Amino acid sequence: MTERSAPERLAAELRPEAWSVDERQRFDAYRELHRRSLADGPAFWTDVARDLVRWRTPFTRPLDWDPPFARWFPDGTLNVAENCLDRHRGTPTWDRPAYLWEGEDGQRRTVSYAALAATVDRLAAGLAADGFGPDDVAALFLPMVPELPMAMLALARLGIPFSVVFSGFSGPALADRIRGLGARLVITADAGIRRGRSVGLKRTTDAAIAAAGGVDRVVVVPRTGESVPMVRGRDVTWDDLLAGAAPAPSPTAWPSDHLLFLLYSSGTTGAPKPIAHGTGGYLTYAAATMRWVFDPRPSDVYWCAADIGWVTGHSYIVFGPLLHGVTGVLYEGALDHPAPDRMWSIAERYRVSILYTSPTALRAQRRYGDEGLRGHDLSTLRLLGTVGESINPDVWRWYADVVGGGRCPVVDTWWQTETGGIVVSGAPGLDLVPPRPGSATLPLPGLDVDVVDEHGAPTHPGTRGFVVIRRPWPGMLLTLRGDDERFRATYWGRFPGLYYAGDFAVRDDDGYLWFLGRADEVLKVAGHRLGTIEIEDALVHHPAVAEAAVCGVPDPIKGEVPVAFVVLRTGRSASPALAEELAAAVGERIGAIARPAAVHFVRGLPKTRSGKILRRVVRAAAEGRSSLGDTSTLEDEAPVDELREAFRRLRADLGAGPTGPS
Numbered sequence: 001m002t003e004r005s006a007p008e009r010l011a012a013e014l015r016p017e018a019w020s021v022d023e024r025q026r027f028d029a030y031r032e033l034h035r036r037s038l039a040d041g042p043a044f045w046t047d048v049a050r051d052l053v054r055w056r057t058p059f060t061r062p063l064d065w066d067p068p069f070a071r072w073f074p075d076g077t078l079n080v081a082e083n084c085l086d087r088h089r090g091t092p093t094w095d096r097p098a099y100l101w102e103g104e105d106g107q108r109r110t111v112s113y114a115a116l117a118a119t120v121d122r123l124a125a126g127l128a129a130d131g132f133g134p135d136d137v138a139a140l141f142l143p144m145v146p147e148l149p150m151a152m153l154a155l156a157r158l159g160i161p162f163s164v165v166f167s168g169f170s171g172p173a174l175a176d177r178i179r180g181l182g183a184r185l186v187i188t189a190d191a192g193i194r195r196g197r198s199v200g201l202k203r204t205t206d207a208a209i210a211a212a213g214g215v216d217r218v219v220v221v222p223r224t225g226e227s228v229p230m231v232r233g234r235d236v237t238w239d240d241l242l243a244g245a246a247p248a249p250s251p252t253a254w255p256s257d258h259l260l261f262l263l264y265s266s267g268t269t270g271a272p273k274p275i276a277h278g279t280g281g282y283l284t285y286a287a288a289t290m291r292w293v294f295d296p297r298p299s300d301v302y303w304c305a306a307d308i309g310w311v312t313g314h315s316y317i318v319f320g321p322l323l324h325g326v327t328g329v330l331y332e333g334a335l336d337h338p339a340p341d342r343m344w345s346i347a348e349r350y351r352v353s354i355l356y357t358s359p360t361a362l363r364a365q366r367r368y369g370d371e372g373l374r375g376h377d378l379s380t381l382r383l384l385g386t387v388g389e390s391i392n393p394d395v396w397r398w399y400a401d402v403v404g405g406g407r408c409p410v411v412d413t414w415w416q417t418e419t420g421g422i423v424v425s426g427a428p429g430l431d432l433v434p435p436r437p438g439s440a441t442l443p444l445p446g447l448d449v450d451v452v453d454e455h456g457a458p459t460h461p462g463t464r465g466f467v468v469i470r471r472p473w474p475g476m477l478l479t480l481r482g483d484d485e486r487f488r489a490t491y492w493g494r495f496p497g498l499y500y501a502g503d504f505a506v507r508d509d510d511g512y513l514w515f516l517g518r519a520d521e522v523l524k525v526a527g528h529r530l531g532t533i534e535i536e537d538a539l540v541h542h543p544a545v546a547e548a549a550v551c552g553v554p555d556p557i558k559g560e561v562p563v564a565f566v567v568l569r570t571g572r573s574a575s576p577a578l579a580e581e582l583a584a585a586v587g588e589r590i591g592a593i594a595r596p597a598a599v600h601f602v603r604g605l606p607k608t609r610s611g612k613i614l615r616r617v618v619r620a621a622a623e624g625r626s627s628l629g630d631t632s633t634l635e636d637e638a639p640v641d642e643l644r645e646a647f648r649r650l651r652a653d654l655g656a657g658p659t660g661p662s
C-alpha cells in the first residue's frame with residue numbers, strides 16, 4: 001500500500017463534518033464567489049482595478065493576452081506614487097504615521113504620510129534635475145531604513161524602473177546586477193547595522209561599480225554617520241541632493257504596462273533571473289490581495305517582518321500598505337538581536353495588530369520557549385500571517401494559540417516573486433474561508449490554480465502533483481528582462497498553456513491546497529518519491545525540535561536516502577538516543593521508507609536575513625559541490641561550514657556501508 005504524506009493524512013483527518021453550520025455556509029459562499037470570479041476573469045479584474053486604483057487615463061481594455069505575455073489594462077495610465085501618497089492628501093490618513101521605524105541599535109523615527117510624500121517629491125525633483133528619467137534604470141542597495149521606500153516611490157514617480165538589491169549581497173553579486181541592469185544611478189548608504197556590527201555598504205558599492213562600470217551618480221544615505229569615500233562629481237549625499245532640489249513637477253502618468261521594477265531571483269546554478277513587473281496590473285494585484293488577505297483598517301498597526309529586498313517587502317511593506325493608508329512597522333535588524341524576544345518587544349511597543357512573518361522565523365522563536373513571549377503584552381494582535389514556505393501544523397497551532405492567544409485568524413500565504421502577490425491564502429477581508437492548520441487553504445478570487453500530474457492532467461484529491469496556474473492574473477511578471485525565450489521555457493514550457501510554479505502540492509476533497517515544497521526538493525528512495533518538507537514536518541512535530549532541514553544523499557542500494565539536520569529547542573541536549581528517537585518518530589509518522597539514514601544535530605541552519613532556510617545550500621553541500629551558488633544572502637556563514645563537515649563525515653560513513661542515525 002502506498003504510504004500517504006503527513007499533509008495527506010492531516011487533510012484526511014480534517015473532514016468537513018467537523019465544521020460548524022456557519023463555517024460550511026462560509027465555505028460554500030466563497031466557492032461560489034470564486035466560481036463567478038473565473039467565469040469572466042477580465043471583467044472581474046476590471047471591477048477590482050477601477051475600485052482600488054486611481055487611473056489618470058481610464059482603461060478600456062482589461063487585458064491583451066498573447067500567450068505567455070499578458071498586458072493588463074494596456075490603454076490606461078497612472079502614477080504609482082500618486083496612488084500610494086497623493087491620494088491621501090486632505091484625508092485623516094495624511095497626518096497619520098506611514099512608518100514607525102526602529103533600528104537594530106534602538107534608534108526610532110516616525111514618518112507621517114505627509115512627511116513621506118514631501119521627501120519623495122524632493123528626491124524626485126533632485127533626480128530629475130540630474131537628468132534621470134524613464135529611459136534609465138536605478139539600483140537600490142540600502143538597509144531597512146525609511147529612505148528605501150522613499151527612493152522606490154520617488155523613482156516610480158519619475159517612471160524610472162528600479163531594482164532593489166538585497167543589502168546582504170557581496171560586491172561581485174551587486175556588480176552583476178548593476179551590469180545586467182545597465183544602471184546609471186545607484187542609491188546606497190554609508191553602512192548598515194546587523195547583529196551589532198557595521199556593514200560597509202558604500203565600500204561594497206564602490207567595489208561593485210569599479211567592476212561593473214557605467215554608473216554616473218551615487219546617492220549616499222547617512223545611516224551610521226561614519227566617514228566613507230566620496231567620488232567627486234559622481235557621489236552626493238542624500239541630504240545635499242534634497243537640499244538643492246527645486247519644487248517637484250507634477251507626477252507624470254505612465255502606461256499601465258510601463259516597467260515598474262526588476263527583482264533578481266537567485267539559485268544554486270544558472271544566472272539569476274531578472275523578473276520584470278509592470279505598473280497597473282501589479283499595483284491592482286498588490287492592492288486587492290492586501291485588502292482580501294489582511295483586511296486593513298485605519299486603526300491597524302501592520303508589521304510585515306520581512307526585507308524590502310525581497311518581493312514580500314515590495315508588495316506588503318511598500319505598495320500594498322501605502323495604497324490602503326496603513327501604518328506600518330519598519331525594522332532594520334535581526335528578529336532575535338540583541339535578545340531572543342526582540343520580535344515580541346517590537347510588537348508590544350508599537351501595539352502591532354497585524355503580524356506577517358515567516359514559518360522559519362516562528363520556528364526559531366519557538367526554539368527559545370514561551371516564557372519570553374509571555375512576558376510581553378500581545379493583546380493588540382488581531383491577525384497573523386506567514387510567508388516564504390509552508391508552515392507545519394504544530395507551528396501553526398503554536399502561532400495561533402500562544403502568539404495570538406487563540407483569538408487571531410492565521411493566514412498561511414503561498415506565492416512567488418513571479419506572481420507579484422499572494423495567490424493562495426485564507427481571506428479575512430472576505431470572511432469566508434475556514435482555516436485548516438498547515439494548509440494555505442484556497443486560491444484567492446480570480447486565480448485559477450490547479451495541481452497536475454507529469455502529463456498536465458489534474459490529480460485526484462490526496463495525490464501529489466505540480467502546482468500550475470491556468471490563466472493570466474494582473475500581478476504576474478511581464479517577462480524575464482532581455483530574455484523572452486527563457487521566460488517561455490522556465491514558466492510555460494513544462495506544461496504548454498499553463499504557468500508552472502515549480503512547487504509540489506496535494507489537494508484535499510474540499511480543494512484545500514497543502515504545499516509540499518519545491519518540486520526539485522524531492523527524494524527518490526527505493527522507487528518512492530518523498531518530499532523533504534513532509535519529513536521536516538515530522539521532525540518538528542517532536543517536542544525537542546525547533547527546526548529541521550532534510551536532503552538526500554546517494555545510497556548504493558536505495559539510490560538515495562534522507563539525512564536530517566536538526567536544531568534543538570532551548571534546554572534540550574543532543575544524544576545518540578535522541579537521534580534514534582527522532583528517526584523512529586519519522587518512521588512512525590510517515591513510514592519506514594522515510595526514516596532518515598542519519599540525524600545530525602547542528603547549532604543553526606543556513607538562512608537568509610529574512611529567516612528563510614536556504615535548502616538549496618543544504619542540498620549543494622550534500623552533493624559535495626565546491627560552489628554552493630549565491631550565498632551572499634546568508635545571515636551567517638557558520639552553519640554552512642558545519643554542514644560541510646557533517647556531510648564529509650557522512651560520506652565517509654556511507655562509503656563504508658549502511659548507516660543508522662548518529
